[in-house]
Amino acid sequence: MGWWAMVPNEMRCNLTSSAESTSGLPFALYREDDNGARFLIDRFATREEAEAKATELGIGGHKQYYFVDFEGA
Secondary structure, eight states: OOOGGGHHHHHHHHHHHHHHTTTTSSEEEEOOOOTEEEEEEEESSSHHHHHHHHHHHTTTOOOOOOEEEEEEO
16 A cells, blocks of 8 residues: 555545646656655656755655656656
8 A cells, every 4th residue: 555545535636637737747856765665756847946846855854865857758
């Protein structure tokens, strides 16, 4: 089971529509946890936007690693 199992049904539609609406953006921001599991956080039009968000999330002091990957449009 993934984290989405804990998301109420009414919110799952919003997660899906949000992911679909950003699917054409070429830069993907991922989070990797201590166990090596990777999760898509968001997609961005530019590397600069994605890197800025990764930096912002990384300030939290958690052990997760955030990275940007170019996946094309």
